Amino acid sequence: MxxxxxxxxxxxxxxxxxxxxxxxxxxxxxxxxxxxxxxxxxxxxxxxxxxxxxxxxxxxxxxxxxxxxxxxxxxxxxxxxxxxxxxxxxxxxxxxxxxxxxxxxxxxxxxxxxxxRPFARELGATRDRVPCGVSVGIMDSIPALLDAVDDYLGQGYQRIKLKIEPGWDIMPVQAVRERFGDVLLQVDANTAYTLADARHLAKLDPFDLLLIEQPFDELDIVGHADLARLISTPVCLDESITSAQTAAAALRLGACSIINIKPGRVGGYLEARKIHDLCVANGVPVWCGGMLETGLGRAANIALAALPGFVLPGDISGSNRFYSTDITAPFILDDGYLRVPTGHGLGVExxxxxxxxxxxxxxxxxx
Incomplete structure (x- = not known):
């Protein structure tokens, strides 16, 4: 070609x-x-x-x-x-x-x-729909956060991810856990902390979180390994994982027990598949992160998330989570799932x- x-x-x-x-x-x-x-x-x-x-x-x-x-x-x-x-x-x-x-x-x-040929089949997808989670940004108040989470759960999202930062972490997590019980819940720090905050981050342990995502700087792999030994909440890496090679190094050092795979961050969907295969071989769960994609990128992410190692709901929301009008036919949540496109290529245009x-x-x- x-x-x-x-x-x-x-x-x-x-x-x-x-x-x-x-x-x-x-x-x-x-x-x-x-x-x-x-x-x-x-x-x-x-x-x-x-x-x-x-x-x-x-x-x-x-x-x-x-x-x-x-x-x-x-x-x-x-x-x-x-x-x-x-x-x-x-x-x-x-x-x-x-x-x-x-x-x-x-x-x-x-x-x-x-x-x-469909994109999903080319990557090795084994499912025709994927479970969806939603990422909730930092809010102005706890009541506003609870209203937002209540709305997303009402729409059918199966997992809630809360963005956190110093000053907005323990209290919002506690409020969501107390209000919504055993909902699948995780947090994303986007590198906002350092190892000096380990004792504070350990205060999240009682809330039975799925994971804490990327608490430290992307280069601080050793710091993440130290944190993983100090807290019981599973550590997940995002920004630190830039290739299958860095993923293998992080796993060998014990810096994480879960990996967020974002195809754009690692250089493409074929490299993302390599990371998936590596994690499956090592018994490490993965999930697909989102970057506010349009329907084009969303279609490709859904195809990737249909691979067997993606055992946790990803940040693959319906189109209306971020956009009133998408540039493709909208992806609409159905009982907490999105259908994997079956058309040729991405299956959307x-x-x-x-x-x-x-x-x-x-x-x-x-x-």
């Missing part, structure tokens, strides 16, 4: 409500979409980098520049390329995993559409009018 060109499309989608984490408060989602055109078909990729380099060193404009100047030309120079060949072709470029993942996703989608309505700029990159 020969790549003839790639369209970079910048979009901006308003969120239905502000979403606050320790990185800041988001009111809209700026994103970069890729339309990969080949001599056989077209495919779509989505870059999960944020507008600012807060969650990761990558950001939307930087990803666009890396794609425009380096990554896309390297793919265009290949006489033929398929999904598995993207990572090999881009290997000389250091980092830029989110940009690479978007390009790999687009190439995979184009390849699978041409071949008439943008609705032209909805996509154009949120498009800020487009750029065509060809040989």
């Amino acid at each position: 020969k790549i003839t060109g790639v369209e970079l499309r910048h979009i901006a989608m308003p969120l239905v409500a502000p979403f606050r984490t320790s990185f800041g408060t988001a009111t809209s989602r700026e994103a970069l979409l890729l339309r990969v055109v080949t001599d056989e078909s077209e495919g779509w990729g989505e870059c999960v980098a944020m507008a600012q380099p807060l969650y990761s060193s990558e950001y939307v404009d930087g990803a666009a520049d890396a794609l425009r100047r380096f990554l896309i030309p390297m793919i265009l120079n290949q006489p033929e390329v398929d999904g598995p060949g993207v990572a090999e072709a881009l290997a000389p470029v250091q980092g830029h995993r989110m940009a690479k993942a978007a390009l790999e996703m687009g190439v995979l989608d184009a390849e699978l559409r041409a071949a008439g 943008p609705i032209a009018d909805e996509l154009n309505a949120v498009t800020v700029a487009t750029e065509w990159v060809s040989a």
